[in-house]
Amino acid sequence: MAPPHTGHPLVTHEEHRPPPTETPPADPVVFAEVRWRRAPMRRFRLKSRIGGRTMDIAMLGVGHLGEAVLAGLLDSGLPISQIWATALPEQRAAALADRYGVEVSTDNRSAVTEADLVLLSVPPVAVAPLLKAIGPDLEPDATVVSLAAGVPLSTLASSVPKGVHVARAMTNIAARARQAATALCAPEGTDLTELEDLFDRVGVTVTVDESLMDLVTAVAGSGPAFLFSLADALTTAAVDGGMEPEAARVLVDQMLLGACLHLQSSDEAPAAILERIATPGGTTRAALDVLRAGHASGTVKAAVQAATARGHALSGDDRPEPDTPAGPDHHERSAVSPDSPGSAGSAGSAGSESSGGSAGAKGSAGSLGAADSGGSEPGDIDSDHF
Numbered sequence: 001m002a003p004p005h006t007g008h009p010l011v012t013h014e015e016h017r018p019p020p021t022e023t024p025p026a027d028p029v030v031f032a033e034v035r036w037r038r039a040p041m042r043r044f045r046l047k048s049r050i051g052g053r054t055m056d057i058a059m060l061g062v063g064h065l066g067e068a069v070l071a072g073l074l075d076s077g078l079p080i081s082q083i084w085a086t087a088l089p090e091q092r093a094a095a096l097a098d099r100y101g102v103e104v105s106t107d108n109r110s111a112v113t114e115a116d117l118v119l120l121s122v123p124p125v126a127v128a129p130l131l132k133a134i135g136p137d138l139e140p141d142a143t144v145v146s147l148a149a150g151v152p153l154s155t156l157a158s159s160v161p162k163g164v165h166v167a168r169a170m171t172n173i174a175a176r177a178r179q180a181a182t183a184l185c186a187p188e189g190t191d192l193t194e195l196e197d198l199f200d201r202v203g204v205t206v207t208v209d210e211s212l213m214d215l216v217t218a219v220a221g222s223g224p225a226f227l228f229s230l231a232d233a234l235t236t237a238a239v240d241g242g243m244e245p246e247a248a249r250v251l252v253d254q255m256l257l258g259a260c261l262h263l264q265s266s267d268e269a270p271a272a273i274l275e276r277i278a279t280p281g282g283t284t285r286a287a288l289d290v291l292r293a294g295h296a297s298g299t300v301k302a303a304v305q306a307a308t309a310r311g312h313a314l315s316g317d318d319r320p321e322p323d324t325p326a327g328p329d330h331h332e333r334s335a336v337s338p339d340s341p342g343s344a345g346s347a348g349s350a351g352s353e354s355s356g357g358s359a360g361a362k363g364s365a366g367s368l369g370a371a372d373s374g375g376s377e378p379g380d381i382d383s384d385h386f
C-alpha cells in the first residue's frame with residue numbers, strides 16, 4: 001500500500017516559467033524557446049482555471065507516450081510529489097524514478113490509492129483488465145482518463161465502479177516538448193475544465209465528440225509519425241546528395257520547426273501558402289509538381305483513413321477498412337498542368353511510389369496496434385509505436 005499522498009496545489013505557470021518579456025536568444029535550434037513562446041498566450045486562462053485545487057495524479061503504464069506526458073508535465077512545473085507512476089518491468093520503473101525523481105512502481109493498485117486523476121497510457125488491450133484490477137482501490141470520485149487509441153468511453157465506464165468519472169485524451173509524443181495536440185472527450189455533462197488545464201500544460205487542448213476520436217487519433221495522435229516520415233525522407237535525400245548526416249539533420253529539423261511556426265502564425269490556409277511560395281519556374285514549384293504528380297496529398301489522406309479505420313477496429317467497430325487508392329485530390333488535379341515540367345517524367349515513378357505509400361499507410365495503421373507490443377525501449381522515438 002502506498003503511503004498517503006501529500007496534497008500540493010497544482011502550481012501556475014508563473015511560478016515556473018521565465019518572465020514572458022525575455023527576448024529569446026537567436027540560436028538555430030530552438031525547441032526550448034518554442035515552449036516559452038506559447039506561455040504568455042495561455043497563462044491567464046491557466047491561472048484562472050486551476051484555482052489552487054489539490055490534485056494527485058496516478059500515471060499507469062508509462063511507456064513511450066506516458067513518458068512524454070510525464071516529462072512535459074514535470075517540465076511545466078507540476079510538483080513530483082503530485083505524481084505516482086507505474087511502469088513495467090521493474091527495471092524500467094526504477095530507471096524512470098531515477099530519471100524524473102517521481103515515485104514509480106509496478107504496483108498499479110497502490111499508485112491509484114488517493115489519486116484524484118488516473119491517466120492510463122497502457123496498450124489498448126490492457127485498459128479494461130487494468131481498470132477491473134484497480135477498481136476497488138479507486139477513489140469514489142476519481143477521474144480515469146485513457147490515452148489509449150480505440151478504447152471507447154462505454155468500455156471505460158463499464159470497467160470502473162459507479163461514481164468514478166471517465167474521459168479519453170488523445171495526445172501525442174510532442175507532449176515531451178510541451179507542444180502536444182490533445183483532444184478530450186467525455187460523457188455529456190462532464191466538466192472538463194481541470195483536464196483541459198492539465199493537458200494545456202503540455203500543449204494545446206481541444207474537446208471533441210467521441211465519434212471523432214478515431215479520426216483525431218489518426219491526425220493528432222499518429223500525426224507526428226507523418227512528419228517524422230517526411231523528415232526521414234528529406235534527411236536521406238540530403239545525405240544521398242552529399243551532405244553530412246548531422247548537418248542534414250539540423251537543417252531538416254530546423255526547417256520543419258520553422259515551417260510549422262510559420263504555419264501557426266499565419267492566417268493563410270496551407271494550400272494558399274503553398275501556391276504563393278511555389279513561384280512558376282522556381283525550385284519549389286519543381287518539387288511541388290513531383291509531389292503532386294505522385295499524389296502525395298492523396299497518400300496522406302489514405303494514411304489518415306487507414307489509421308482511423310484501425311482505431312475503429314480497436315474499438316470493436318467493424319466498419320470495413322477503406323481501400324483508398326492514393327488518387328489526386330482537387331489541389332493536385334488543378335495544380336499539375338499536363339505540360340508542366342517534371343510532371344510527365346515524374347508521374348510514372350512518383351505514381352508507383354504513391355501506391356507503395358498507400359501500402360505503407362496501411363502498415364502504419366497496423367502499427368497503432370504494434371504500439372501495444374513494441375519491443376523497443378520506451379523513450380526512443382520509434383515509428384512502430386504510432
Ligand SMILES: NC(=O)c1ccc[n+]([C@@H]2O[C@H](COP(=O)([O-])OP(=O)(O)OC[C@H]3O[C@@H](n4cnc5c(N)ncnc54)[C@H](OP(=O)(O)O)[C@@H]3O)[C@@H](O)[C@H]2O)c1
Pocket residue numbers: 060061062063064065066086087088089108121122123124126130147148149150170171172173221222368371372373374378385386
Ligand atoms: N505512441 C504514441 O505516439 C501514441 C499516440 C497516441 C496514443 N497512444 C496510445 O498510448 C498508449 C501507449 O502507447 P505507447 O506507444 O506509449 O506504448 P508503450 O510504449 O508500449 O507503453 C505502454 C506501457 O504500458 C506497460 N504496461 C502494459 N500493461 C501494463 C499494466 N497492466 N500495468 C502497468 N504497465 C503496463 C507496457 O509494459 P510492457 O511493454 O512491459 O508490456 C509499456 O511500457 C496506447 O494505448 C496507444 O494507443 C500512443
